[in-house]
Amino acid sequence: MRRNLSVPERLGVLGIGVLSAATVWPAVTGATGVAAPCPLRWLTGVPCPGCGLTTGAVALVRGDVGGAFAANPVILGLAATAVLAVVLLTARATGALPPPVAWSDRWRRRTGWAAALLALASWAFQLNRLGVS
Template sequence: MREFSVPERLGGFGALVAVAAVAWPAVSARTGAALPCPLRTLTGVPCPACGLTTAAVAFVRGEFGAAFHANPLIFGLAGLTVASGVLVALRAGGVLGGPRPWSPERRRRVGWLAAVLATASWLFQLHRLTV
């Protein structure tokens, strides 16, 4: 079985988010179901991912301003999804070889980048939802 790289896995997650964003409005309209943020529901404090469902639904509808306002991280996820789709296609076509393990240094850098993005998103959500 082929191993998938971290970007490919995140891109796969993004593809699932896109499918869910297309289906969710119909499910919600028929059932009245909602997806509340557990942290915000329990504490009143938004999490870094608050608004991602709203942003994903707005993004697939082409409402990019609304998507940005809900959570700008959706644009990074969308870009990564497209890029990883191309990467998977190139690997499946034999143009590129399989993924190589990341070095500890690269893992550390990506970890720091993820932490910075999560912190920035959290600050954005705190500002958006408390002002």
């Protein structure tokens, strides 16, 4: 039986995947020379809101919190959510917490707006960081 995950758990699982990939990414790029350029920046010269997340994740895995923040501060929130997800998933797996309750439409809309505002803030950060006017 498949169990539904809460929104924080889903984001946390994404964060766990990102941080896991960041541990092997430097070895892959070093061995193959393959990089993952931002398609929007490659096509238009304008960075996307997620630009710097790979660099930030690799820096964070290496323990360089300042470098991670400088690349894209969103990675710190994603990492914190990953830690929270591990705690939630463990607590739910052991029965210490009940299964998640579905969010109301109101909370789903609020979360959508918050995600959109976070993306806009990240985009403004990237445009400033990379000197795009």
